Amino acid sequence: MLLRRERPDDADAIRNVQRAAFADPERDHGRLVDDLRADGDIVPGLSLVAELDGEIAGHVVCSRATVDGRACLALGPIGVVPSHQRSGIGSALMHAVIAAADALDEPAIVLLGHPSYYPRFGFEPAADHGVTPPEDWGRDVFMVRRLSAWAGTLRGTFRYAPAFERM
Numbered sequence: 642m643l644l645r646r647e648r649p650d651d652a653d654a655i656r657n658v659q660r661a662a663f664a665d666p667e668r669d670h671g672r673l674v675d676d677l678r679a680d681g682d683i684v685p686g687l688s689l690v691a692e693l694d695g696e697i698a699g700h701v702v703c704s705r706a707t708v709d710g711r712a713c714l715a716l717g718p719i720g721v722v723p724s725h726q727r728s729g730i731g732s733a734l735m736h737a738v739i740a741a742a743d744a745l746d747e748p749a750i751v752l753l754g755h756p757s758y759y760p761r762f763g764f765e766p767a768a769d770h771g772v773t774p775p776e777d778w779g780r781d782v783f784m785v786r787r788l789s790a791w792a793g794t795l796r797g798t799f800r801y802a803p804a805f806e807r808m
């Protein structure tokens with residue numbers, strides 16, 4: 642497996658990977674990535690792909706988000722093609738994107754996700770650290786990963802980039 646930043650010519654493969662991973666006819670996660678990119682909300686260096694034998698098999702992205710107007714990161718979507726799920730690709734992408742965000746001096750990564758998967762990467766209920774969702778998403782699924790630059794001052798209401806609202 643090889644992990645690297647996305648390149649301009651990866652856009653089609655990334656869209657296909659996210660669509661295959663989520664297989665959700667109601668919510669197009671491939672288009673969400675396209676929209677985030679078109680809006681300029683993908684954080685440079687934080688859209689990562691996992692290649693297997695030259696093919697993109699997984700992708701994760703962090704986009705610009707805010708907590709009461711202050712900048713933080715939102716993670717998602719993350720997707721691995723069904724034929725390669727549960728073989729460690731998602732975990733590798735998670736570790737890589739968290740380390741990259743930490744190196745960029747970002748304070749925190751926020752996500753909505755499964756409470757049995759993300760705590761292993763250091764995610765905790767966001768409400769425990771004063772970060773609240775804009776609507777009731779449930780305490781256990783709305784999580785924050787505090788990074789080295791976390792100062793405890795990031796408190797208030799979280800907002801995703803506009804592309805998420807258009808989904």
Ligand SMILES: CC(C)(COP(=O)(O)OP(=O)(O)OC[C@H]1O[C@@H](n2cnc3c(N)ncnc32)[C@H](O)[C@@H]1OP(=O)(O)O)[C@@H](O)C(=O)NCCC(=O)NCCS
Pocket residue numbers: 662663719720721722725726727728729730731732733753754755757758
């Ligand atoms: C979630 C996803 C990115 C994980 O990637 P992966 O490469 O399959 O995961 P890994 O092989 O690194 O890790 C496997 C572990 O994750 C768990 N896991 C995988 N998908 C999960 C899910 N949807 N919910 C909860 N746990 C999940 C497995 O049970 C396994 O746990 P274990 O180590 O305790 O046995 C991948 O399964 C995927 O693309 N799923 C569809 C899209 C999706 O649901 N994205 C996340 C939205 S919150």
